[in-house]
Amino acid sequence: MISCRASGKLFIAGEYAVVEPAHLAVLTAVDRYATATVTAADPGEDVILYSDLDGGITLSCERHGDELSPTSDAVVPAAFSYVFAAVSVVHRLLLERAIPLSAFRLSVTADLGDADGRKFGLGSSAAVTVATVAALGQYFALGLDPMDRYRLAMLATIAVNPRASGGDVAVSTWGGWLAYRSPDRAQVAASLARDGVEATLRSPWPGLSVRPLPTPTELTVQVGWTGNPASTPALVAGLDGDRTTFLAHSNDCVERLVAAIEADNSQAMRVEIDSARALLVDLDAMSGLGIMTPRLHALCDAGAAVGAAAKPSGAGGGDCGIALIERTRPAAIAELTGRWISAGIRPLPLRTHPVEGGHR
Known part of the structure; x- marks a missing residue:
């Protein structure tokens, strides 16, 4: 069993500007978390995803060639979109590295909202994405450093929301206080479509800068x-x-x-x-x-x-x-x-x- 957590965030300044590539924001990580846990699946299962978001939902997935998709043509619930995108990106990386994809169960929990399910605005989508990438990276021994985890989580994020700045993704990855400039997401998405995950991880991301700041x-x-x-x-x-x-x-x-x-x-x-x-x-x-x-x-x-x-x-x-x-x-x-x-x-x-x- 592998468990990884990722923190929530607060924007200190620069929101709305950071949406444009290479524009600057300051963020800080906060002590509310999303946690992703990966365990081996039971015989006969493929990929099972569970989340406590929206009161608790489960999604069974299966592989069709190079793609991972919900079983029986099920629709990915909105609350699961970022988790599913993160699993899909890591799945593509495993295929590109010729690493066998053993069946697994992924469970995601979060304490980034109120007891009634309302979100506080602390970046729950980013936190669940970062936690999912980190847990799968450890489970499959991918040797991901923080920049790799950020980039994989960012690829998943822009698959769901192409305009996302990624500031929350960055601060959920590294923690602390950060000065952050957003990458050109259109170029990153084009690189992913053209060259694949591994090549996009290693290629330049125009505009991107992640810099730690003292508290x-x-x-x-x-x-x-x-x-x-x-x-x-x-x-x-x-x-x-x-x-x-x-x-x-x-x-x-x-x-x-x-x-x-x-x-x-x-x-x-x-x-x-x-x-x-x-x-x-x-x-x-x-x-x-x-x-x-x-x-x-x-x-x-x-x-x-x-x-x-x-x-x-x-x-x-x-x-x-x-x-x-x-x-x-x-x-x-x-x-x-x-x-x-x-x-x-x-x-x-x-x-x-x-x-x-x-x-x-």
């Missing part, structure tokens, strides 16, 4: 959940028009934020978080996407009232917001928490999940 020592990230799950793909799909100015200003802001994090300059970090929020507010006004909901406005206002820097985390439209505030101000943190609760915002007790493995 700030003076500031803590407080997280509030609005209670309203949001669909990142739907919000990103609504982007249109010329965003050249937004992209340039976002990159400048996040570059300054990265420099502030590396210098552990808490005041400069708060300034750039406020700037990142202002950029999202302007983008929302221009696009009409609904990034800033009333509760996200309330979350940010509460942060400002206690001297914290606050903004939505991720695509907005619900989900989570963050506030960066000094660790040495427990009274202000308690006041922030009280203001959030009064506004119908649920504080989430999250901590940074540390770096795992090497970066390149």
Whole structure:
């Protein structure tokens, strides 16, 4: 039996810009997880997938030549799309490496949402994908390093959502705080279709950069959940028009934020978080996407009232917001928490999940 887990994520800054290749974002991994467990299947079985998502679902799969597909022409449930895509990509790699595919059972569990199944917006799709790739990589002794795992998980991700930036995939792979630039997913997908999985793993990915950052020592990230799950793909799909100015200003802001994090300059970090929020507010006004909901406005206002820097985390439209505030101000943190609760915002007790493995 092999079990691997992958962390959830929070966007600190750069969401919406990072959707474009080579544009910059900062993310951090958090201590909520998806876990994938692989065991040998029973005689007569082929590939059995189980997930506790959506109340628990099971999918039987079988091989047809080079393809893996659900048995009896079953449809892959939406909640299983990323897991199935990850299994399919690893299956192709096994075939290309001439490694026999022994039958197995894969079980995926996650604690990235509420007890009633609503997601917190912590990157559950990325986490289950990364955990699945890692567990299968160990089970079949593929010798995958972190970049291999990221790339395989990213190939699975863009098979489901071609516009996904992959920032959540990266931070679920490496942990810690990351500065991340997204690859050109269209070129990556074309390479996969033309050359296969192995060659795409080894080829350049234009635009991609993954760089570790130190965890700030003076500031803590407080997280509030609005209670309203949001669909990142739907919000990103609504982007249109010329965003050249937004992209340039976002990159400048996040570059300054990265420099502030590396210098552990808490005041400069708060300034750039406020700037990142202002950029999202302007983008929302221009696009009409609904990034800033009333509760996200309330979350940010509460942060400002206690001297914290606050903004939505991720695509907005619900989900989570963050506030960066000094660790040495427990009274202000308690006041922030009280203001959030009064506004119908649920504080989430999250901590940074540390770096795992090497970066390149």
